[in-house]
Amino acid sequence: MDIPQLSRASAGATVAVILAFAAGLITDNALVGLVAGAVLIGPGAYIGLRTPVARD
Numbered sequence: 001m002d003i004p005q006l007s008r009a010s011a012g013a014t015v016a017v018i019l020a021f022a023a024g025l026i027t028d029n030a031l032v033g034l035v036a037g038a039v040l041i042g043p044g045a046y047i048g049l050r051t052p053v054a055r056d
Contacts, residue, residue: 005049012048016040 001009017037024033 004053008048008051008053009045010048012044012046012051013041014044015048016044019044 017040020033020037020040023036024030027033
């Protein structure tokens with residue numbers, strides 16, 4: 001895995017964690033946020049890896 005791929009995977013995982021945090025805040029339940037983060041971080045990284053990037 002090269003640096004651009006790692007960067008995209010990290011960005012996807014970060015977005016997933018932010019969404020999970022928002023879900024926890026909206027429901028006012030930390031457990032919901034924790035479970036959502038655990039469930040979404042893998043798919044978030046995968047989607048980040050598969051996102052097309054414009055090439056110069």
